[in-house]
Every structure is written in structure tokens, then in C-alpha cells.
Amino acid sequence: MTVQRMARFAGAGAFVALIALVLAAMPAAADPVKDRQALMKEVVAKNVKLVAAMVKGQIPFNAGTAAMAMNKVASVPDRFVKLFPEGTDFMDHDKSAAKPEIWENMKDFLKRAQGLKAGALAAAKAAREGEAAFKNAFAELVKNCKGCHEKYKEQKN
Numbered sequence: 001m002t003v004q005r006m007a008r009f010a011g012a013g014a015f016v017a018l019i020a021l022v023l024a025a026m027p028a029a030a031d032p033v034k035d036r037q038a039l040m041k042e043v044v045a046k047n048v049k050l051v052a053a054m055v056k057g058q059i060p061f062n063a064g065t066a067a068m069a070m071n072k073v074a075s076v077p078d079r080f081v082k083l084f085p086e087g088t089d090f091m092d093h094d095k096s097a098a099k100p101e102i103w104e105n106m107k108d109f110l111k112r113a114q115g116l117k118a119g120a121l122a123a124a125k126a127a128r129e130g131e132a133a134f135k136n137a138f139a140e141l142v143k144n145c146k147g148c149h150e151k152y153k154e155q156k157n
């Protein structure tokens with residue numbers, strides 16, 4: 001094998017490796033249903049549960065931890081709403097609990113997502129003002145969950 005041919009061969013190998021990498025990365029990016037469920041479960045619900053334990057007095061109130069948890073929740077809605085391409089509703093995908101009403105009322109859905117963000121930011125701010133302020137802000141925040149789920153999320157069980 002000449003040096004040139006070897007170089008070309010190595011180049012082709014690198015290209016194939018690159019394609020393989022791209023293909024391996026694709027399924028994660030191509031499954032908006034899993035991604036949006038993970039955001040709700042791993043980020044929103046997880047952090048809400050953490051601060052709910054504080055509100056209920058099961059763990060001590062910590063302003064810094066509460067604010068951080070609420071900021072994490074606030075980071076979700078902008079990403080979440082980008083994960084609803086047409087055809088990924090409950091009727092077509094039994095793996096999703098997203099109702100077709102989302103696509104019929106996208107403006108309202110987006111507004112509710114922004115409500116979640118605003119509520120989480122307000123709770124993060126209230127955490128710095130103390131436990132009483134935080135409790136009130138938290139009670140307001142969780143109204144967003146119920147409101148949106150009642151209209152747009154199928155109750156699976």
C-alpha cells in the first residue's frame with residue numbers, strides 16, 4: 001500500500017466512524033416524546049418533590065436549595081414546548097399521554113408553559129424572602145401543573 005492510499009484509507013475510516021457516531025446519537029434526538037417525558041419526570045417532578053418535602057416540614061427549609069430547585073423547573077418550559085411535533089399525541093402514540101387538544105390549542109398550551117416558568121421563577125425569588133413567602137409561591141406554582149394536565153394530559157391509570 002502506498003502512503004497516499006493508506007492516508008485515503010484512514011480518511012475513509014474516520015468518515016465511517018463519524019457517520020456511526022452521528023447515527024448512534026440520532027435516536028435520542030429523534031424521540032421528542034421520551035425527551036419531554038424525561039423533562040417532566042426527571043427535572044420538574046423531581047425538584048417539585050424536593051421542595052414539597054420542605055413545605056411539609058419533612059426536611060428542613062433551605063433557601064438556597066429551594067431556589068436552585070425552582071430555577072431548574074423554570075429552565076424546562078422553553079425546551080419542553082419544542083418537543084411537540086405534529087403526530088406525537090396520545091391517540092397516535094400510546095406511549096405518550098399528550099392529548100390532541102394540545103395541537104388544537106397551541107397558543108393556550110404555550111401560555112400555560114410560560115405560566116409554569118413564571119411560577120417557578122417567582123418561587124425561586126420567594127425562597128430568598130423566607131419560608132412563609134416560599135410556601136405561598138409554591139402553592140401558586142403547583143396550580144400550573146394541575147391546570148395544564150387536566151386539559152392536555154391523558155390520565156393513563
Ligand code: HEC
Pocket residue numbers: 033036037038040041044045048095096097098099109110112113116141142144145146148149152153
Ligand atoms: C404546559 C403544560 C404542562 C404543565 C404546566 C405541566 N405539565 Fe407535566 N405534563 C404535561 C404533558 C403534556 C405531559 C405528557 C407528556 C407525554 O406523555 O407525552 C406531562 C407529563 C408529566 C409527568 C409524567 C412524565 C412521564 O414520565 O411520562 C409528570 C410526572 C409531570 N408531568 C409533572 C408535572 C408537574 C409536577 C408540574 C408542575 C410543577 C407539571 N407537570 C406541569 C404538560 C404540563
